[in-house]
Amino acid sequence: MTLYDQPRLELGSWPTPLVRASRLEARLGLGPLLIKRDDLSGFALAGSKARPLEYLLGDAMAHGHDTLVVGGAAGSNFCQGAAVAARAGGLGCHIVLPGHPPPPTAANLAMAVASGAQLSFSGGPREQLDDRIRDRAGELNHDGRSAVAIPRGGANAIGSLGFARAAQELAEQLAAEGHERARIVMAVGSGASIAGLFVGASQLDARWRLTGVSVSRPRATLIPHVRTLISGCAGELGVAMPNPATLKLNQGPGGLHGDSHSTSNERAAAVLALETEGLVLDCDYTAAAFVVALRQLAIEGPPVVFWHTGGLAGAISSYVTSGAGFAASCTGDRTSGITS
Incomplete structure (x- = not known):
């Protein structure tokens, strides 16, 4: 069964925008940096x-x-x-x-x-x-x-199909921007997103390097879990399983989501994203991947796509509960330590 034969209840507003972070690029002196705005998926606050x-x-x-x-x-x-x-x-x-x-x-x-x-x-x-x-x-x-x-x-073979479909969406958007190659960075919790995107990219022969930043499971546990999801997704689509060794999975720098272990770099990255591009990031989730995206941009070179998966309710709650202390903990150069 092909992807487009699978039963589907349309919920979101697709495609979500792929936008150039021009003000952030000017602040960093680096680019291009592109943001895949799944926080604007248009269904409740579900994001990606x-x-x-x-x-x-x-x-x-x-x-x-x-x-x-x-x-x-x-x-x-x-x-x-x-x-x-x-x-x-x-x-x-x-x-x-x-x-x-x-x-x-x-x-x-x-x-x-x-x-x-x-x-x-x-x-x-x-x-x-x-x-x-x-x-x-x-x-x-x-x-x-x-x-x-x-x-x-939603981490099963059926759930991973959503991001297999998203691979085609991103490929068309990157082609319109003139990019054949790209580094894609996203936060990973349950693993279905990165598994589906990996299968979809492999089917397209996309010249992307995918990095998943684990914020919910220890990396040692996540790797076999994601490989199982990749196999399941490929099986649902009736395609050969791509080599999972080419997928990069990092441990998030601030610990696991829900443990309140966000670092000063993640909090600074969240404020930097807010004050330059108006992006609202969850310090324990999306901001962890954003730090990795900025480091890849600085060290490995462009173009980099940061996949903003959403998490708006939690992000806003962090600002409300932390109040002025949130910004105070990020004083000084917002880019210090983030891109090094």
């Missing part, structure tokens, strides 16, 4: 998560399911997007949260609940959520529902 959700919802509806079961932290962009997408598709949504009630206050969770999502708690850590998601789907099916279990972040 709208891409896998289109295929996950399409597949669920094609198989007659009436309920999605997903899981993640209270601030999960995927869970928020899944709840709104399920409502749009006429399905129910159950979200499994780690730990015990009450849930932490989070804008994404509030939006999910407003969309009709029902909550339950795993009683354990986030790392065990996929098992509990399957358990919850089984309980619902026993009670007469037709539930489908979707792993954290």
Whole structure:
């Protein structure tokens, strides 16, 4: 089955813009730097998560399911997007949260609940959520529902198809800008995004170098996980599996998302992006990849594409809760340490 034969519920506004960061280039004295604006995907605040959700919802509806079961932290962009997408598709949504009630206050969770999502708690850590998601789907099916279990972040073969499709979108945009080669950098949580993009790029014979910056899983765990997703995505499309050794996966410099380990470089990068290009970055997620993108631009050369995956709710919350202390922690030269 080809990519365009796969069932899909259209959610986002595609293509998302590919824009030149001219003011940031002038500040750095480097370029070209291009920003793939999936933060402007146009569906709730799902950002790039709208891409896998289109295929996950399409597949669920094609198989007659009436309920999605997903899981993640209270601030999960995927869970928020899944709840709104399920409502749009006429399905129910159950979200499994780690730990015990009450849930932490989070804008994404509030939006999910407003969309009709029902909550339950795993009683354990986030790392065990996929098992509990399957358990919850089984309980619902026993009670007469037709539930489908979707792993954290939509990280399965079907979810990866969204970014396989995105590869064609980016290829057309880069060609219009006159770029055959490019370095693509994106933050990686569940792994479906980078896996799908890698398969899609390989099918196009794109002359890209892909770097995923892990912010949610230890690199040693992420590598085999992403390779499994690459294999699954290729299998869904009926194509040969590309060599995963050519995909670069880095550990994010500030630790894992949700651990509040963002570094001064990541916070400075977020402020630099805001005050030059008006980009809103999450310090524990997108900003980690942005630091890597700027370093690649400085050390390895242009053109570099930073894939802005979204995370707007969490990013705005960081500014609100940190207040003046956020900017104060980034005083001095915003580029110092970021590009070196």
